[in-house]
Amino acid sequence: MRVAVVGGGISGLVAAYRLRTLLGPEADVLVLDQADRVGGVLYTGELAGEPLDLGAEAFVGRRPEVPALLRELELESQLVTPAGLRPLVWSAGVARPLPVGTLMGIPATAESMRGLVDTETMGRIASEPGRPLTWEPGSDTDVYGLVADRFGAQVAERSVDPLLGGVYAGSSRSIGVRAALPALAAALDSGAPSLAAAVGAALPPPSNAPVFGGIRDGYRVLLDALAAHSGAKFVTATPVTRLARGLRGWVVDPIGAVDAVVLATPAPVTSRLLGAVAPAAATELAGIELSSSVVVALALPRDTALPGNSGILVATGEPLRAKAFTLSSRKWTHLGQRETALVRASFGKFGDDSPLSWSDAELVTAAAEDLSTVTGAAIAPCSAVVQRWPGGLAQYAPGHTARIAAVETEIGSLDGLAVAGAYLHGVGVPACVASGTAAAHRIATGSSASTAG
Known part of the structure; x- marks a missing residue:
């Protein structure tokens, strides 16, 4: 069986890995991505000579998917939890504790x-x-x-x-x-x-369990393990230009005929590929809008006077350019052991893509100045790295659940086709893991039924 997984983000990598476990070693699994690397909006870069996540840096710990996947891949020792500090919210020019309850x-x-x-x-x-x-x-x-x-x-x-x-x-x-x-x-x-x-x-019942979890050496540890265990062939820097019905299965340009396809691409790309084979679903997906953001990671002298909090969120209407700061060295004990203090500044919200066009120097200056404003500390970065995420996150607008139900109904009528991704049932990593797993099971189940027939 030959299966194409279009999209090499976390949803696609999980789908490829699950397909391998479900279909066995003889299956031909191909993962295609238009970028020159896999991982999508999960990306572990380097700052001050050490790894640091420049996309998502945490996952909801109360959901089981990521810890279970780490155990399955023998990466459980990589699981870390936050230090337990609370964030602040910057509102009306003052930093206050974020409300509880x-x-x-x-x-x-x-x-x-x-x-x-x-x-x-x-x-x-x-x-x-x-x-x-x-x-x-x-x-x-x-x-x-x-x-x-x-x-x-x-x-x-x-x-x-x-x-x-x-x-x-x-x-x-x-x-x-x-x-x-x-x-x-x-x-x-x-x-x-x-x-x-x-x-x-x-409200969920009270619990002492950590709300979030993370990966000690960054998400690339998980991404690399999924890629290796999937045994897939990876075709990067290659956009898929067309999806069509074949004589037996599907045709995916530019790789040709396959038995089944998982589309693990962002909503606009999925919409374009489904245009000829699932037009109603394509129309629904075209209505999902995306927001863009920028992460600026700063390495500061260890003695920088940062507050003892996990981060500082910024209320709407404040005269700051950044929307949030993660005080990474405070939030994560393992990062607090490094030689520099680490802070991530986030820019950009839905409807305002302007930070994407700022130069790296402008973004670093804005991050340092705004961080100084909300902490009262002198901010003098030792080094910095900028990561832009154009169209990185789907907006779950009113009517989203009905929209997705309509998409999945039409896709459900097409044998050998499944969709996965952050636009479906949650933008977080656990939801993406669940999405990739469900897509793989749909393909494998269809394959078993076809074989039995």
Whole structure:
């Protein structure tokens, strides 16, 4: 059996690895990517002579996919957890602790917002359970529309936006409730009498387990292991120009005939490739918009006076260019042991791609100046590295879940074709691992059924 995996990001690499385990050593698995390397938006570069992730640097630790995959690949010793410090949020020119007891920054009580929002907003949150809530089960709206209406704009801009910006490089205005906060949507569908009550019902039970995990030597350890164990042939710097039905299976230009295909490409690329074979799905995917971002990693003298926090998020409307800082040497114990202090500054949000066009020198200067503003410390980088991510993250807009359901319905009618990627059921690494695994099982199951027939 010959299978083409189009897209060599984490979803595609997991799909290739799973296909190998499911189809056996005789299967011919090819991974194609238009970039000159695999990994997609996961990339481990170097700063001050040592590895540092310049894309995603953590994963949600409460999901099982990544730890299980590391164990399976005998990389469990690479699993690290954060030092347990809390982030700050920069709002109204002051750094304050990020509120606790919230669902993606949405509070269940007014008390959690104390110090972050004004007295009027505190009162509005406190009185919200007494105001009638109109919610149509199964409906969707942007997060801002719901939160600002019930709790006030300050809650959305100062508490919710900084967190959504970190996950989606978007904001509460560009992200839908149902896709980004399914537990909240479920609580509202079930008849929660207020937003506060819905948040209370949707909050996960208290746990001492780490919220996040990471990989000691960077994601390239996982990417390299997946590539090696997949036994796939890798064809990089080669865009796929066409997908069509073949006499038996599929035709993928430029490699020719294959028995099955996994499209693990971003939504716009997947849309283009599906145009002739799944036009309704292609139309749906064309409606998914992407945001761009830039990561600027700084190596600073070890004695730089950084706060004892994991990071500093920036509220909407602040006169800063950066949207967030990860204080990597504080957040991760293993990085804190290096000879320099490490900080990652993030730029760019949905609707504003301008940081992509700034020069490296301009970005490093902006990162250092903004970091000095939010910490009060003198920032003098020893070295720096810039990584641009054009179109790196899909926006889960209102209606996203219905859109994806329509895509998967049409794809489900086509034998030997599967889709995977961060635009489907979550942008995080665990969701991508699950997506690649599901795609591989769909292909393998179809192969088994065909063989049995």
